[in-house]
Amino acid sequence: MTLTKTTRSLTSDLNVLQRETGMAMATIASLTDDEIAKPTHCEGWTRGHLIAHLALDADAMANLVTWAVTGQEAPAYESREQRDADIEATSQLSATELAKALEQADARLLNALRTLKGGVRTKTVPTLFSGEVDVFSLPARRTTEVIVHHNDLGTTWEWHEADPDATVDAIEVCVQRLQAHPDSPGLHIVAREGEEWTVGDGSHRIEGYYEALLPFLVRGQVDEGLRYEGDSPSLPPW
CATH class of the missing domain: 1.20.120.450 (dinb family like domain)
Structure with missing residues (x-):
């Protein structure tokens, strides 16, 4: 998306x-x-x-x-x-x-x-x-x-106090920032609500609900419910 x-x-x-x-x-x-x-x-x-x-x-x-x-x-x-x-x-x-x-x-x-x-x-x-x-x-x-x-x-x-539409848009804004950053790792971001996003080659799969995905994409925060394979990828600063 x-x-x-x-x-x-x-x-x-x-x-x-x-x-x-x-x-x-x-x-x-x-x-x-x-x-x-x-x-x-x-x-x-x-x-x-x-x-x-x-x-x-x-x-x-x-x-x-x-x-x-x-x-x-x-x-x-x-x-x-x-x-x-x-x-x-x-x-x-x-x-x-x-x-x-x-x-x-x-x-x-x-x-x-x-x-x-x-x-x-x-x-x-x-x-x-x-x-x-x-x-x-x-x-x-x-x-x-x-x-x-x-x-x-x-x-x-x-985070959960934000409007759900604002949270989805924020995830998409974060994805676009990562896509534009030369130091971003490959990410396959999967929201359990249904959406998916790709950064680079999509080599790291990150899965969770909106409220867990956004803190990770912004600050690298790993909350309960966030799932990924292997080591947590290091993201460039917001």
Whole structure:
């Protein structure tokens, strides 16, 4: 399977995005200054870094939507180095300021994504980690980022709380990232709900329910119910 999205799927994709964004914002808005200084599942990043990343990536994705709608180039970032510097600077804001910055960036992105309903001039746009992607897949890609990093915050939120459609889309986003990464092992990914995906030569079979597959594909986390043959394959970082 591949992540195939169209104007017809846009309304439901935006509804899912709003649900997951709202849940993540509820968590983030509850954090104190002391709590945002704590480490996350992203090595070297505090919660402040991660929230800053979510806010900046929302604006970067809005740039890509503008590019697609107008046909005028608007890259997500000038460079990876600039992206990292911006995250570091923004992460120094207070918990209240970070939550507000993310809330505003999410609103700008949602408004931009809604303009896709009017049609686009450029069907694909370039991304840092997944190569060229279909612009109508951007809502699902943002939802993936939101649920992955919601988990990375290390609060009480758990994978099973994500919308099932968001989880399936996230698995497909992860598969596409792995397909684009030169260091990815061959994978044959089998969801017990019925779907199958292949990365490379498909030499390693990984089987499980959605809720076990996604943590593995994102963080290499092996939960109960995940099955594989031989050693667990090492995946490139998210």
